[in-house]
Amino acid sequence: MxxxxxxxxxxxxxxxxxxxxxxxxxxxxxxxxxxxxxxxxxxxxxxxxxxxxVINPVFRKNAQVDYKPLVLSSPRLVGKDNLQKIKGIDATIENNLNNLGIYHFDQISKWSNKNCDWIEEFLHFPGCAKNNQWIEQAKILQSGKETIYSQKIENGEIAD
Known part of the structure:
Protein backbone atom coordinates (compact mmCIF):
# COMPACT_ATOMS: atom_id res chain seq x y z
CA MET A 1 0.00 0.00 0.00
CA VAL A 54 2.99 42.97 -28.27
CA ILE A 55 -0.14 44.21 -26.47
CA ASN A 56 -3.64 44.24 -27.84
CA PRO A 57 -4.34 47.98 -28.39
CA VAL A 58 -7.78 47.62 -26.82
CA PHE A 59 -6.19 46.95 -23.45
CA ARG A 60 -3.67 49.80 -23.66
CA LYS A 61 -6.40 52.43 -23.70
CA ASN A 62 -7.65 54.29 -20.66
CA ALA A 63 -11.33 53.91 -21.57
CA GLN A 64 -13.42 51.31 -19.83
CA VAL A 65 -13.86 48.09 -21.77
CA ASP A 66 -17.55 48.11 -20.75
CA TYR A 67 -18.26 50.83 -23.31
CA LYS A 68 -16.49 49.16 -26.22
CA PRO A 69 -18.97 49.00 -29.13
CA LEU A 70 -20.08 45.77 -30.77
CA VAL A 71 -17.32 44.46 -33.02
CA LEU A 72 -17.07 41.66 -35.55
CA SER A 73 -14.18 39.29 -36.14
CA SER A 74 -14.42 39.85 -39.91
CA PRO A 75 -16.63 41.73 -42.37
CA ARG A 76 -19.84 40.11 -43.56
CA LEU A 77 -19.90 38.13 -46.80
CA VAL A 78 -21.21 41.14 -48.75
CA GLY A 79 -17.94 42.95 -47.91
CA LYS A 80 -17.13 45.85 -45.70
CA ASP A 81 -18.68 49.29 -46.15
CA ASN A 82 -16.62 52.28 -47.24
CA LEU A 83 -16.48 54.01 -43.87
CA GLN A 84 -14.72 56.96 -45.50
CA LYS A 85 -18.16 58.06 -46.72
CA ILE A 86 -18.66 59.29 -43.15
CA LYS A 87 -17.29 62.78 -42.68
CA GLY A 88 -14.32 62.70 -40.33
CA ILE A 89 -13.19 59.17 -41.22
CA ASP A 90 -10.09 59.07 -43.38
CA ALA A 91 -8.10 56.05 -44.55
CA THR A 92 -6.12 55.84 -41.30
CA ILE A 93 -9.18 55.99 -39.07
CA GLU A 94 -11.01 53.49 -41.30
CA ASN A 95 -8.05 51.12 -41.01
CA ASN A 96 -8.02 51.52 -37.20
CA LEU A 97 -11.76 50.87 -37.05
CA ASN A 98 -11.39 47.79 -39.27
CA ASN A 99 -8.55 46.49 -37.08
CA LEU A 100 -10.84 46.95 -34.10
CA GLY A 101 -13.65 44.99 -35.81
CA ILE A 102 -15.89 47.79 -37.11
CA TYR A 103 -16.63 47.30 -40.80
CA HIS A 104 -20.24 48.36 -41.41
CA PHE A 105 -22.46 51.42 -41.13
CA ASP A 106 -25.02 49.55 -39.02
CA GLN A 107 -22.38 48.89 -36.36
CA ILE A 108 -21.70 52.63 -36.06
CA SER A 109 -25.40 53.51 -36.21
CA LYS A 110 -26.03 51.43 -33.07
CA TRP A 111 -23.42 53.23 -30.94
CA SER A 112 -24.41 55.04 -27.76
CA ASN A 113 -22.74 58.20 -26.46
CA LYS A 114 -20.57 56.03 -24.20
CA ASN A 115 -19.50 53.99 -27.25
CA CYS A 116 -18.55 57.24 -29.03
CA ASP A 117 -16.51 58.29 -26.02
CA TRP A 118 -14.75 54.91 -26.03
CA ILE A 119 -13.95 55.13 -29.76
CA GLU A 120 -12.69 58.70 -29.44
CA GLU A 121 -10.44 57.61 -26.58
CA PHE A 122 -9.27 54.59 -28.58
CA LEU A 123 -8.45 56.66 -31.67
CA HIS A 124 -6.92 59.51 -29.62
CA PHE A 125 -9.22 62.00 -31.40
CA PRO A 126 -11.43 63.60 -28.74
CA GLY A 127 -14.74 64.77 -30.16
CA CYS A 128 -14.21 63.43 -33.69
CA ALA A 129 -17.16 61.02 -33.68
CA LYS A 130 -19.61 63.33 -31.92
CA ASN A 131 -18.60 66.57 -33.65
CA ASN A 132 -18.81 64.97 -37.10
CA GLN A 133 -22.03 63.12 -36.19
CA TRP A 134 -20.81 59.69 -37.21
CA ILE A 135 -23.87 57.92 -35.77
CA GLU A 136 -26.36 60.08 -37.67
CA GLN A 137 -24.39 59.77 -40.92
CA ALA A 138 -24.11 55.99 -40.46
CA LYS A 139 -27.88 55.70 -39.97
CA ILE A 140 -28.46 57.54 -43.26
CA LEU A 141 -25.87 55.49 -45.14
CA GLN A 142 -27.14 52.24 -43.63
CA SER A 143 -30.63 52.94 -44.97
CA GLY A 144 -29.21 53.15 -48.50
CA LYS A 145 -29.46 56.91 -48.80
CA GLU A 146 -26.49 59.21 -49.33
CA THR A 147 -25.28 62.24 -47.42
CA ILE A 148 -23.90 65.33 -49.15
CA TYR A 149 -20.41 64.32 -48.02
CA SER A 150 -20.77 60.71 -49.24
CA GLN A 151 -22.00 61.97 -52.62
CA LYS A 152 -18.87 64.12 -52.91
CA ILE A 153 -16.75 61.06 -52.10
CA GLU A 154 -18.59 59.01 -54.75
CA ASN A 155 -18.17 61.74 -57.37
CA GLY A 156 -14.47 62.09 -56.59
CA GLU A 157 -14.82 65.70 -55.45
CA ILE A 158 -13.12 64.75 -52.18
CA ALA A 159 -10.13 62.42 -52.28
CA ASP A 160 -10.52 59.28 -50.17
Whole structure:
Protein backbone atom coordinates (compact mmCIF):
# COMPACT_ATOMS: atom_id res chain seq x y z
CA MET A 1 0.00 0.00 0.00
CA UNK A 2 2.87 2.34 0.86
CA UNK A 3 4.52 1.64 -2.49
CA UNK A 4 1.40 2.63 -4.43
CA UNK A 5 0.94 5.82 -2.41
CA UNK A 6 4.58 6.81 -2.95
CA UNK A 7 4.25 6.23 -6.72
CA UNK A 8 1.15 8.42 -6.79
CA UNK A 9 2.97 11.20 -4.92
CA UNK A 10 5.97 10.99 -7.26
CA UNK A 11 3.64 11.14 -10.30
CA UNK A 12 1.85 14.17 -8.83
CA UNK A 13 5.17 15.96 -8.28
CA UNK A 14 6.29 15.22 -11.85
CA UNK A 15 2.92 16.41 -13.20
CA UNK A 16 3.17 19.61 -11.14
CA UNK A 17 6.65 20.35 -12.51
CA UNK A 18 5.50 19.73 -16.09
CA UNK A 19 2.44 21.91 -15.44
CA UNK A 20 4.54 24.78 -14.12
CA UNK A 21 6.87 24.60 -17.11
CA UNK A 22 3.98 24.46 -19.60
CA UNK A 23 2.19 27.31 -17.79
CA UNK A 24 5.32 29.44 -17.91
CA UNK A 25 5.87 28.79 -21.61
CA UNK A 26 2.25 29.48 -22.52
CA UNK A 27 1.66 32.38 -20.12
CA UNK A 28 4.85 34.38 -20.60
CA UNK A 29 4.56 37.73 -22.39
CA UNK A 30 4.85 37.52 -26.15
CA UNK A 31 7.45 39.72 -27.78
CA UNK A 32 8.08 40.76 -31.33
CA UNK A 33 11.21 42.19 -32.85
CA UNK A 34 10.94 45.71 -34.14
CA UNK A 35 11.63 45.85 -37.85
CA UNK A 36 14.90 47.48 -38.66
CA UNK A 37 14.60 51.10 -39.64
CA UNK A 38 16.79 52.03 -42.56
CA UNK A 39 18.52 55.37 -42.46
CA UNK A 40 18.44 57.50 -45.61
CA UNK A 41 22.11 56.71 -46.16
CA UNK A 42 21.30 52.99 -46.44
CA UNK A 43 22.71 51.71 -43.16
CA UNK A 44 20.41 49.87 -40.81
CA UNK A 45 19.54 51.13 -37.36
CA UNK A 46 21.38 49.70 -34.36
CA UNK A 47 18.10 49.08 -32.53
CA UNK A 48 17.46 45.80 -34.39
CA UNK A 49 18.06 43.75 -31.26
CA UNK A 50 15.50 45.62 -29.12
CA UNK A 51 12.34 43.73 -28.33
CA UNK A 52 8.94 45.33 -27.80
CA UNK A 53 6.05 43.48 -26.14
CA VAL A 54 2.99 42.97 -28.27
CA ILE A 55 -0.14 44.21 -26.47
CA ASN A 56 -3.64 44.24 -27.84
CA PRO A 57 -4.34 47.98 -28.39
CA VAL A 58 -7.78 47.62 -26.82
CA PHE A 59 -6.19 46.95 -23.45
CA ARG A 60 -3.67 49.80 -23.66
CA LYS A 61 -6.40 52.43 -23.70
CA ASN A 62 -7.65 54.29 -20.66
CA ALA A 63 -11.33 53.91 -21.57
CA GLN A 64 -13.42 51.31 -19.83
CA VAL A 65 -13.86 48.09 -21.77
CA ASP A 66 -17.55 48.11 -20.75
CA TYR A 67 -18.26 50.83 -23.31
CA LYS A 68 -16.49 49.16 -26.22
CA PRO A 69 -18.97 49.00 -29.13
CA LEU A 70 -20.08 45.77 -30.77
CA VAL A 71 -17.32 44.46 -33.02
CA LEU A 72 -17.07 41.66 -35.55
CA SER A 73 -14.18 39.29 -36.14
CA SER A 74 -14.42 39.85 -39.91
CA PRO A 75 -16.63 41.73 -42.37
CA ARG A 76 -19.84 40.11 -43.56
CA LEU A 77 -19.90 38.13 -46.80
CA VAL A 78 -21.21 41.14 -48.75
CA GLY A 79 -17.94 42.95 -47.91
CA LYS A 80 -17.13 45.85 -45.70
CA ASP A 81 -18.68 49.29 -46.15
CA ASN A 82 -16.62 52.28 -47.24
CA LEU A 83 -16.48 54.01 -43.87
CA GLN A 84 -14.72 56.96 -45.50
CA LYS A 85 -18.16 58.06 -46.72
CA ILE A 86 -18.66 59.29 -43.15
CA LYS A 87 -17.29 62.78 -42.68
CA GLY A 88 -14.32 62.70 -40.33
CA ILE A 89 -13.19 59.17 -41.22
CA ASP A 90 -10.09 59.07 -43.38
CA ALA A 91 -8.10 56.05 -44.55
CA THR A 92 -6.12 55.84 -41.30
CA ILE A 93 -9.18 55.99 -39.07
CA GLU A 94 -11.01 53.49 -41.30
CA ASN A 95 -8.05 51.12 -41.01
CA ASN A 96 -8.02 51.52 -37.20
CA LEU A 97 -11.76 50.87 -37.05
CA ASN A 98 -11.39 47.79 -39.27
CA ASN A 99 -8.55 46.49 -37.08
CA LEU A 100 -10.84 46.95 -34.10
CA GLY A 101 -13.65 44.99 -35.81
CA ILE A 102 -15.89 47.79 -37.11
CA TYR A 103 -16.63 47.30 -40.80
CA HIS A 104 -20.24 48.36 -41.41
CA PHE A 105 -22.46 51.42 -41.13
CA ASP A 106 -25.02 49.55 -39.02
CA GLN A 107 -22.38 48.89 -36.36
CA ILE A 108 -21.70 52.63 -36.06
CA SER A 109 -25.40 53.51 -36.21
CA LYS A 110 -26.03 51.43 -33.07
CA TRP A 111 -23.42 53.23 -30.94
CA SER A 112 -24.41 55.04 -27.76
CA ASN A 113 -22.74 58.20 -26.46
CA LYS A 114 -20.57 56.03 -24.20
CA ASN A 115 -19.50 53.99 -27.25
CA CYS A 116 -18.55 57.24 -29.03
CA ASP A 117 -16.51 58.29 -26.02
CA TRP A 118 -14.75 54.91 -26.03
CA ILE A 119 -13.95 55.13 -29.76
CA GLU A 120 -12.69 58.70 -29.44
CA GLU A 121 -10.44 57.61 -26.58
CA PHE A 122 -9.27 54.59 -28.58
CA LEU A 123 -8.45 56.66 -31.67
CA HIS A 124 -6.92 59.51 -29.62
CA PHE A 125 -9.22 62.00 -31.40
CA PRO A 126 -11.43 63.60 -28.74
CA GLY A 127 -14.74 64.77 -30.16
CA CYS A 128 -14.21 63.43 -33.69
CA ALA A 129 -17.16 61.02 -33.68
CA LYS A 130 -19.61 63.33 -31.92
CA ASN A 131 -18.60 66.57 -33.65
CA ASN A 132 -18.81 64.97 -37.10
CA GLN A 133 -22.03 63.12 -36.19
CA TRP A 134 -20.81 59.69 -37.21
CA ILE A 135 -23.87 57.92 -35.77
CA GLU A 136 -26.36 60.08 -37.67
CA GLN A 137 -24.39 59.77 -40.92
CA ALA A 138 -24.11 55.99 -40.46
CA LYS A 139 -27.88 55.70 -39.97
CA ILE A 140 -28.46 57.54 -43.26
CA LEU A 141 -25.87 55.49 -45.14
CA GLN A 142 -27.14 52.24 -43.63
CA SER A 143 -30.63 52.94 -44.97
CA GLY A 144 -29.21 53.15 -48.50
CA LYS A 145 -29.46 56.91 -48.80
CA GLU A 146 -26.49 59.21 -49.33
CA THR A 147 -25.28 62.24 -47.42
CA ILE A 148 -23.90 65.33 -49.15
CA TYR A 149 -20.41 64.32 -48.02
CA SER A 150 -20.77 60.71 -49.24
CA GLN A 151 -22.00 61.97 -52.62
CA LYS A 152 -18.87 64.12 -52.91
CA ILE A 153 -16.75 61.06 -52.10
CA GLU A 154 -18.59 59.01 -54.75
CA ASN A 155 -18.17 61.74 -57.37
CA GLY A 156 -14.47 62.09 -56.59
CA GLU A 157 -14.82 65.70 -55.45
CA ILE A 158 -13.12 64.75 -52.18
CA ALA A 159 -10.13 62.42 -52.28
CA ASP A 160 -10.52 59.28 -50.17
Missing amino acids: FEIASLIVVNLIIAAIIGFIAGYLIGRPRTAKIDSIENPNGSSNTQDSKVKP
